[in-house]
Amino acid sequence: MRPYMIQYQVMSSILGYAMKKVFVLITLSLFLFALAGCDFLPTFSTSATTTTGTDTEPETTTGTTLFDPRPAAIEAEFARIEPLIPAAIVADRALPAPTDPAITVEYSIDGSPIGMTLVYQAPPIDTELTLSVALTYGDLVVVRTYAVIQIRDLNAYQNYLRELGFAEIEALIDAGLPDEAKSDFTMPVISYNNAEISYTVPISRIYHGRFIFTFPTVDTPLVITSRVIYMGQTRYFDHELTLKGFSSLSRIPELHILTNGNQEVTTKDYYIGGVATLVTYDENNVAHTVFSNRTLEIRLRGNSTLWMPKRPYKIKFTNKTALLTTYEAKDWVLLANFADQTLIRNKLAFDLAATMGMPYTPSANFVDVYMNNQYIGNYMVTDQIEVSSVRVDIEENSSAADTGYLLEWDQRQFDPWQADGEEGVAWFNIYGIAFVIKSPQTDGFYYNQNQFNYIYDYILSVHMALKNRQNYTGLIDEASFIDWFIVEEVFKNVDSGYSSNFYYKDKGGLLKMGPVWDFDLSSTNPGHLDYENRMPPGWYTSQQYKNVWFYYLMKYDGFRQHLKERWNEVYEDVVAMKESVYPESDAIAHSRYRNFQTWDIIGKNYEWYTSTEVYEAKTYEAQLALLYDWLEARIAWMDEAINDPDFV
Numbered sequence: 001m002r003p004y005m006i007q008y009q010v011m012s013s014i015l016g017y018a019m020k021k022v023f024v025l026i027t028l029s030l031f032l033f034a035l036a037g038c039d040f041l042p043t044f045s046t047s048a049t050t051t052t053g054t055d056t057e058p059e060t061t062t063g064t065t066l067f068d069p070r071p072a073a074i075e076a077e078f079a080r081i082e083p084l085i086p087a088a089i090v091a092d093r094a095l096p097a098p099t100d101p102a103i104t105v106e107y108s109i110d111g112s113p114i115g116m117t118l119v120y121q122a123p124p125i126d127t128e129l130t131l132s133v134a135l136t137y138g139d140l141v142v143v144r145t146y147a148v149i150q151i152r153d154l155n156a157y158q159n160y161l162r163e164l165g166f167a168e169i170e171a172l173i174d175a176g177l178p179d180e181a182k183s184d185f186t187m188p189v190i191s192y193n194n195a196e197i198s199y200t201v202p203i204s205r206i207y208h209g210r211f212i213f214t215f216p217t218v219d220t221p222l223v224i225t226s227r228v229i230y231m232g233q234t235r236y237f238d239h240e241l242t243l244k245g246f247s248s249l250s251r252i253p254e255l256h257i258l259t260n261g262n263q264e265v266t267t268k269d270y271y272i273g274g275v276a277t278l279v280t281y282d283e284n285n286v287a288h289t290v291f292s293n294r295t296l297e298i299r300l301r302g303n304s305t306l307w308m309p310k311r312p313y314k315i316k317f318t319n320k321t322a323l324l325t326t327y328e329a330k331d332w333v334l335l336a337n338f339a340d341q342t343l344i345r346n347k348l349a350f351d352l353a354a355t356m357g358m359p360y361t362p363s364a365n366f367v368d369v370y371m372n373n374q375y376i377g378n379y380m381v382t383d384q385i386e387v388s389s390v391r392v393d394i395e396e397n398s399s400a401a402d403t404g405y406l407l408e409w410d411q412r413q414f415d416p417w418q419a420d421g422e423e424g425v426a427w428f429n430i431y432g433i434a435f436v437i438k439s440p441q442t443d444g445f446y447y448n449q450n451q452f453n454y455i456y457d458y459i460l461s462v463h464m465a466l467k468n469r470q471n472y473t474g475l476i477d478e479a480s481f482i483d484w485f486i487v488e489e490v491f492k493n494v495d496s497g498y499s500s501n502f503y504y505k506d507k508g509g510l511l512k513m514g515p516v517w518d519f520d521l522s523s524t525n526p527g528h529l530d531y532e533n534r535m536p537p538g539w540y541t542s543q544q545y546k547n548v549w550f551y552y553l554m555k556y557d558g559f560r561q562h563l564k565e566r567w568n569e570v571y572e573d574v575v576a577m578k579e580s581v582y583p584e585s586d587a588i589a590h591s592r593y594r595n596f597q598t599w600d601i602i603g604k605n606y607e608w609y610t611s612t613e614v615y616e617a618k619t620y621e622a623q624l625a626l627l628y629d630w631l632e633a634r635i636a637w638m639d640e641a642i643n644d645p646d647f648v
Contacts, residue, residue, distance in 0.1 A: 070137040077103050077135055078144060085131065086118070088149040093118045098135065106134045122153035124160030162231045169195055170237045173226050180242045181222070182249045183589030184213045184621065186582060196229040208625040210582065215593055218245040249590035251281040253290075253324060255334075255381070256370045257298060257315075265371070268306065271297035271316065278323070294321060301333060303412060303499070304609070305520070310338040310377055310599055314384065323381055324365040329391070331384035334369060336377065339609045340520040341602050341623045343378055343592055344584045345491065349519040350382070352577040353487050356570050358480070360392045360504075360515045366588050378588060378595035385502055385515060387439040392515065394506040396439055399446045401454035402507055406439035409501035409547075428456050430463050433548070438502075455505075462511060466552035477512040478559065482566050484513035485550055488541050490574055490634060491522035494529060497546030524630045527611040534611055536633035539641075561648045571639065578631045585624055596620060 077098050084096040095116050098105050107114050109129055118131065127150045134143045152160075169192050176188025187209055190197050199206055201224050204214045211224070220243040228235050259265065259274035274297070278290040294317060300306055301314040313334040320328035337343045343366075350364040362383040369379045387396045387406050394404030412418040413427050413434035420436055421427060421443075427436040437455065440447045458475075465472045472478070488496040495501070500518040505511045524534045533540060542550040553559045585592065596602060603618035617623045641647060 070140045073100055073103060074135045074137050074140065074142050076100075078133075078142070081105075081133065082146070085133070085146050086148060088151050089118060089120050090151045091120050093120070102137055104136045106136070108132045108134070118148065121150055122156050123150050124156040125152050126150065127152075158231070162233060165193065165195065165230050166228060166235055168192065169197065169228050169230065170226075173197070173237065174239055177224065177239050177241055180244055181211070181213060182244045183586040184210050184582070185586065186210050193230070198227045200225045200227070207621050208628075210621065212621050213589065214243060215246050216243050219243065219248070220245070246590070248285070250283075250587070251285050252588055252591045253281070253365070253367045254279045254370065255367045255379075256373075257296075258372055259298065262372045265298055265300060265311070265313065268300040268302070268314070271299045273297055276315070276317075291321065294319075303418060305336060305338065308336065308338040310336040312336045324367070325363050327390040329383070329388065331386060333382050333384055334367075335380040335382060335520070337380060337520050338599065338601075340525060341614060341617070341620070342585065342627050343588065343595065344581070345519045345522055345525065345627070346380055346382075347584055348577055348580065349487055349491055349493075349516060349522070351580070352490070352573065353483070353514075353516045355573045355577070356483055356487070358483050358487070358514050358516065362515055362517070366591060368591050368594070375594065375598060377598050378591045385438070385517060392439075392504050394439075394504055397446055398440075398507075399448055399451070400507070401450040403451065404439065404507055405437065405455050405505045407455070407459070407503040408436045408438055408499070409503070410434050410436045410499040412499055425452065428452070428459075430459055433463070435459055458505070458511065463549070466549055469552075469555065475511060477510040478562060479566070480512040480514055481553065482559075482563050484516060485541060485563070486567060486570065486574075487516050489539065489638060490577075490631070491519050492533070492540045492634065493519050493522040494526040495521065496541040497543070501547070521609060523627060523634070524611055524613050525609075527607070527609050527614070529611070534613070536630055537637045557648065564642050564648055567638070567642045574635055578628065578635055581624060581628045581631065592620065
């Protein structure tokens with residue numbers, strides 16, 4: 001063979017071999033590429049709690065890609081370590097080391113390495129740690145995190161609870177104390193996990209759970225110390241506040257009356273002319289004159305209160321005037337509340353009646369009254385009980401028999417020196433009960449005998465129906481009778497079967513009870529009542545010798561059932577009235593202090609109207625506590641009695 005032929009064959013063999021190899025490599029590459037596209041080749045990733053360090057290219061040998069063993073090795077190591085990591089610890093805990101010598105581990109908390117021991121910190125409450133575990137294989141790092149709970153240490157937990165409790169109690173006391181005191185105030189009552197709390201003060205005293213205001217002349221700092229016993233420890237906390245000076249105390253409205261020639265008002269038989277000025281104060285005690293030198297007439301008013309040293313008055317303006325109200329009228333009443341050494345019984349009763357929705361309840365606002373430039377005390381200005389569009393709004397000025405009527409049950413008519421008009425004209429007697437006709441005016445143009453006969457016969461029909469247990473639904477408005485009875489009974493009002501019991505009947509309507517009136521001699525106050533009737537237990541108004549109509553009504557099952565239903569409807573209103581005892585008093589601190597400087601009677605005035613309990617309460621604060629405790633016991637007794645299964 002020729003040499004060149006041999007060379008050609010050799011070259012052909014070499015080229016054929018090379019071409020085959022290239023073809024194989026291309027085919028293999030396409031196959032691997034297809035596998036990678038179909039996810040047949042492995043990829044390297046971790047869970048959400050895993051982080052991976054530096055990525056590296058797979059090792060190559062003579063141009064061939066090889067499998068990377070590191071991710072699988074790290075995954076296997078995590079699978080072994082994870083069950084050995086504790087979910088919770090109560091002591092130091094050794095952490096597992098890797099078994100693969102090619103892998104290293106680092107444990108850390110909040111970025112700080114902790115070595116191979118998880119140290120127990122003895123926390124006061126269960127605490128969650130975030131443990132980071134980093135496994136390193138060459139330059140591949142995978143990090144995963146695990147939650148580990150440090151279980152609270154019992155002693156540390158008790159200390160924690162104790163410190164937390166003391167801090168919360170101190171904060172509650174601070175929140176319950178005023179920054180500035182302008183009157184007596186109730187000390188905070190804290191109910192906190194069996195904690196015992198008491199208070200001491202360097203000046204004055206704490207009485208009935210209330211700090212007794214000292215009425216300093218200037219602002220005076222006060223530190224109240226609380227003694228707190230909690231979880232076996234006793235601690236003391238100081239609470240700073242300021243007692244405001246007397247001139248800074250909240251002022252109530254002032255009514256200044258000047259009589260013509262500075263005449264003294266000494267009778268209720270006739271009026272004396274004069275002028276009046278009303279001044280109110282804002283929250284900064286800045287005075288505002290509401291009206292000035294408004295002409296009026298003034299006289300004494302009342303019956304038993306007329307003979308007390310601090311006199312009540314009736315005033316009649318020349319023109320209709322709003323007197324701390326949204327409406328205007330000519331006639332107004334100034335109640336002295338002399339026998340009530342808290343000054344607030346009438347206010348509480350009127351407010352309760354108004355809250356219960358009783359129509360025509362009189363307004364009730366406290367004023368300081370000056371007569372001829374002399375301070376004469378704290379008074380309650382209120383409405384005259386009369387027929388008008390802003391008071392008892394029933395028909396008047398009609399000569400028809402069936403018109404509007406306003407009546408008063410008033411046993412004083414049987415006393416000749418107190419009788420108000422002629423029997424058979426101005427009042428009538430129904431089986432020993434005197435009813436006075438307040439409207440129509442019996443000396444007026446429209447009044448006639450037919451009207452007297454009509455209302456006499458109507459009241460007689462009511463009396464006989466009740467006495468004989470007959471159906472009364474066509475005669476009286478039961479709901480108004482029940483509401484009136486509740487208010488009277490809550491206070492055990494001495495007059496509820498004697499006088500100041502008002503009734504009204506509009507044209508074509510039923511007889512209704514109201515408005516309420518005259519509560520200064522109530523709630524353990526009246527000394528002329530026997531001890532049993534002064535005490536909280538027992539029905540008062542419905543006794544046969546008190547108010548015989550309610551004696552009869554309480555024998556009706558239906559009346560008692562409706563009384564029970566209404567009582568439970570208004571029970572929260574009654575309780576709220578009781579809880580307003582101290583706020584009502586605190587609101588008039590400046591005024592009541594001046595009043596009892598002028599009328600120094602607390603613990604000293606022992607007259608027919610002064611009960612032993614009232615006489616023995618020698619301070620204003622004791623008077624308030626007596627009233628509050630009495631009302632609390634009275635309301636509790638009524639609630640139990642009315643809801644007793646035997647009541648209905």
